[in-house]
Amino acid sequence: MTVNTQSVAERPDPRAFGLPVVEQAQIPAELRSLVARVHDLIDAVANTEADADTLAEAASTVEGLTDGLNVARRQIGTMVQRDLQSGDTEFGTITNIVAGDTNPAAPPLLLERTPEGLRGEVTLNTVYQGPPGLVHGGWIAALLDQAVGSVSAVETAPGLTANLNVDYRRPTPLFTPLEVTSWVERVEGRKVFVAGRIRAHGEVTAEATALMIQVSVPGTQEG
Numbered sequence: 466m467t468v469n470t471q472s473v474a475e476r477p478d479p480r481a482f483g484l485p486v487v488e489q490a491q492i493p494a495e496l497r498s499l500v501a502r503v504h505d506l507i508d509a510v511a512n513t514e515a516d517a518d519t520l521a522e523a524a525s526t527v528e529g530l531t532d533g534l535n536v537a538r539r540q541i542g543t544m545v546q547r548d549l550q551s552g553d554t555e556f557g558t559i560t561n562i563v564a565g566d567t568n569p570a571a572p573p574l575l576l577e578r579t580p581e582g583l584r585g586e587v588t589l590n591t592v593y594q595g596p597p598g599l600v601h602g603g604w605i606a607a608l609l610d611q612a613v614g615s616v617s618a619v620e621t622a623p624g625l626t627a628n629l630n631v632d633y634r635r636p637t638p639l640f641t642p643l644e645v646t647s648w649v650e651r652v653e654g655r656k657v658f659v660a661g662r663i664r665a666h667g668e669v670t671a672e673a674t675a676l677m678i679q680v681s682v683p684g685t686q687e688g
């Protein structure tokens with residue numbers, strides 16, 4: 466395995482792209498609480514069989530809440546800076562659909578560094594359902610895309626997915642802890658070849674290989 470051992474300090478900082486950065490610890494507890502409650506709300510709405518009056522009242526309440534929150538919105542592209550247990554720093558978009566801290570639709574998938582790459586666990590409910598009782602294939606790809614993109618960013622440099630191949634080996638169940646792992650296979654210039662896997666009950670349900678292309682940074686030789 467050939468891995469670019471660029472130190473954290475040398476990795477590009479989103480501020481160099483003019484993107485606002487929020488440190489994870491600065492996200493207000495009240496916002497975290499709201500995100501968790503709306504996450505549960507999405508599940509409740511997706512599954513409710515409440516009567517018409519209850520539904521109408523809920524719709525009106527939610528509309529009012531939405532108007533209240535929209536008075537102050539973040540800039541698109543706002544990043545969150547996470548300090549991993551390993552001591553590494555990771556950047557991600559704060560509303561990332563898979564892992565974003567402020568996105569109530571995100572499961573979220575939280576990844577930590579391991580000697581091999583990254584590892585995380587996530588349990589998905591019916592919001593992520595495709596076939597009955599099973600995770601939607603697009604979401605399986607999304608989990609794997611996030612895992613391989615993050616490992617490329619943490620171990621080499623941030624990039625965009627140029628190619629993602631997913632093999633669906635077994636149905637991936639809802640309401641079951643899923644272990645998601647990813648690792649860098651090799652680096653060739655800006656091309657980072659990465660791979661990832663999802664396991665349920667220790668059995669591989671899906672695996673992916675991907676090609677990430679490192680993004681250039683303004684003001685550097687590559688930029």
Ligand SMILES: CCCCCCCCCCCCCCCC(=O)SCCNC(=O)CCNC(=O)[C@H](O)C(C)(C)COP(=O)(O)OP(=O)(O)OC[C@H]1O[C@@H](n2cnc3c(N)ncnc32)[C@H](O)[C@@H]1OP(=O)(O)O
Pocket residue numbers: 477478479482556557558610611612613614615618623624625626627628654655656676678
């Ligand atoms: C610092 C601030 C930001 C911080 C950030 C933090 C992020 C923290 C992690 C977040 C994790 C998110 C994980 C989700 C990740 C997505 O969801 S990314 C979104 C989906 N992907 C996209 O939208 C990408 C769309 N595609 C593109 O923009 C362009 O095609 C690319 C990928 C940037 C490449 O374009 P390019 O830079 O012009 O490069 P290009 O010269 O075409 O190709 C470079 C090399 O790659 C090869 N190549 C390109 N495409 C392919 C392909 N599909 N197949 C095979 N080879 C290919 C070329 O042949 C070439 O090879 P060589 O000739 O050098 O040998």
